[in-house]
Amino acid sequence: MRTELSILLLMIILSSCSDSGFKFIKLENIQLLESNSEGLMLIQEKAEPGQMKMEGKVGYVNSAGEIVIKPQFSRVTICSFKEGKACAAPFARAFDLPPKRGYIDKTGKFVIAPKFDDAESFSEGLAAVKIDDKWGYIDTRGIQQISPQYDEVEKFSEGLAAVKFNGKWGFINKNGEIVIEAKYESVNNFSEELAFVNIEKNGETICIDKKGKKIFSGSYERIGGFKNNRTYALEGKKWSIIDNQGRAITTLPKEVLNVLTEYQEGLAVVYGTNKKCGAINEQGKISIPLNYDSCSFDGFSEGLLSIEQNEKSGIINTKGELILKPKYSFIGDFHNGVAVAKEGEQWGILKKL
DSSP, X not given: OHHHHHHHTOOEEEEEOSSTTEEEEEETXXXXXXXXXXXXXXXXXOOOTTSOGGGSOEEEEOTTSOEEEEEEEOGGGOOOOBTTBEXXXXXXXXXSOOOOEEEEOTTSOEEEEEEESEEEEEETTEEEEEETTEEEEEETTSOEEEEEEESEEOOOBTTBEEEEETTEEEEEOTTSOEEEEEEESEEOXXXXXXXXXXXXXXXXXXXXXXXXXEEEEEOEEEEOOOBTTEEEEEETTEEEEEETTSOEEEEOOTTEEEEOSOOBTTEEEEEETTSOEEEEETTSOEEEEEEESEEOTTOOBTTEEEEEXXXXXXXXXXXXXXXXXXXXXXXXXXXXXXXXXXETTXXXXXXXX
């Protein structure tokens, strides 16, 4: 009770960071802070003596650091808020039976009862749920739209979802109809009407349209999703930018060893032969020099990217300008002007002014 009361009376301390343009809001009695989704951030209260670290209850704060959903849910059952709902389960200790999952709204009320063995976030009005080792889909009212019958599933993207049964992947529509035969060893989600699939493990990668028609293929070891009709691809030891017909637009500079993210806001984060990271533009040219020890694997968000130098995190913009000097032990991605952050052992919210 004392721990819960201390969480509910969470003290918010405002302090301006040394770099102008940002403010760090400290949150006391918090063990971790993450998942900035739809304006809410996940908090976990500190575990009581004798509890495992992951046993603390979780809830949510808003961008001002105010508790809007008090800690009351199990840590391992939470997924991000999407379309106004997040999957959650009542609190259970590590040695208890796994709790059933349901969906809460932004007040913390269960609007879809906890009755699922597993659950994922909503996407395009549907969410994947698991019952007795099989996956299906429900709508935002909790009504089953596609019965549990698949071994593995992905979220809906551009009206289709990848599903696996009998050891192979295919695609279904929102009516549960198979629109692309399940015959693939692996698949990616659709982006800009196209998806990459493999018929055999480590075999040729095929680009297909929404009817399953082959558009082009290649011996790609890595390939991203399309943004503005282009993506990156690794074939052999050569990185290239290709268009949506598989034609090479340009070869990436020899300094680029790996592409770490999809294109976000016209830039993709890359890792160099010098063991530093930076970014390339859509023409495949290095637009932000490979100067940083680490960069966010989620790429740019709202024109900002978290970077790391000498084990401290700071922020650069899309021009590569350092707008927050590295001083934090962690900075997450920005959404609606705020990001989760950690200064030393202190969790808090980093707010762009």
